[in-house]
Each structure stands twice: as structure tokens, then as C-alpha cells.
Amino acid sequence: xxxxxxxxxxxxxxxxxxxxxxxxxxxxxxxxxxxxxxxxxxxxxxxxxxxxxxxxxxxxxxxxxxxxxxxxxxxxxxxxxxxxxxxxxxxxxxxxxxxxxxxxxxxxxx
Numbered sequence: 001x002x003x004x005x006x007x008x009x010x011x012x013x014x015x016x017x018x019x020x021x022x023x024x025x026x027x028x029x030x031x032x033x034x035x036x037x038x039x040x041x042x043x044x045x046x047x048x049x050x051x052x053x054x055x056x057x058x059x060x061x062x063x064x065x066x067x068x069x070x071x072x073x074x075x076x077x078x079x080x081x082x083x084x085x086x087x088x089x090x091x092x093x094x095x096x097x098x099x100x101x102x103x104x105x106x107x108x109x110x
């Protein structure tokens with residue numbers, strides 16, 4: 001699969017993440033049949049800033065719920081602010097109740 005097609009599939013998957021929920025780079029990679037390519041999902045999220053329709057990259061965190069992508073937003077606080085605006089509590093750069101709020105694209109209904 002070429003990079004452009006992979007990025008498009010990542011964007012489509014991320015757009016399905018419900019408001020107030022989060023998923024991980026690895027969960028998206030596994031869903032797309034590219035287990036072990038979570039870093040590539042991160043690259044896609046970094047490239048999603050001016051994609052239309054918009055991609056809710058703020059809802060994609062690492063496997064432990066950490067906001068590892070926060071430095072790729074216009075300000076390091078923006079990712080947390082966006083999540084909190086959706087009702088997701090964040091403490092010390094980590095999603096509180098990550099397991100409860102985790103959205104798995106592999107088991108989600110379309």
C-alpha cells in the first residue's frame with residue numbers, strides 16, 4: 001500500500017472516532033491490517049492539519065493514553081484543550097479513564 005493511500009485510510013478511520021472518545025495509533029494500524037505501523041499512523045496524524053474534511057487528530061493518543069502528539073499542534077496545550085472541550089479529562093498529559101474512553105475501530109459499528 002502506498003503512503004498516500006495509507007494516510008487516506010488513516011484519516012477515514014480517525015474521522016469515525018466519536019466525540020468524547022479516543023483511540024491509539026496502534027489500534028488504527030491494526031485495524032488497517034498494518035499492525036506494527038503505529039509510527040506511520042502518527043506520521044499521518046502529523047500530516048492531517050490541512051486535510052479536508054478535517055481529521056480529529058486530537059483523539060488519537062499512544063497505547064497508554066498519553067498525548068504524545070501534542071507537540072505537533074499549533075500549541076502544546078491545544079490537544080488537551082480540544083479533548084477537554086469534548087468532556088475528556090486529561091491529567092499530566094494522560095487521558096483519565098483511558099480504558100473506558102478507548103474506541104477500537106476493529107469492534108466499532110460503522
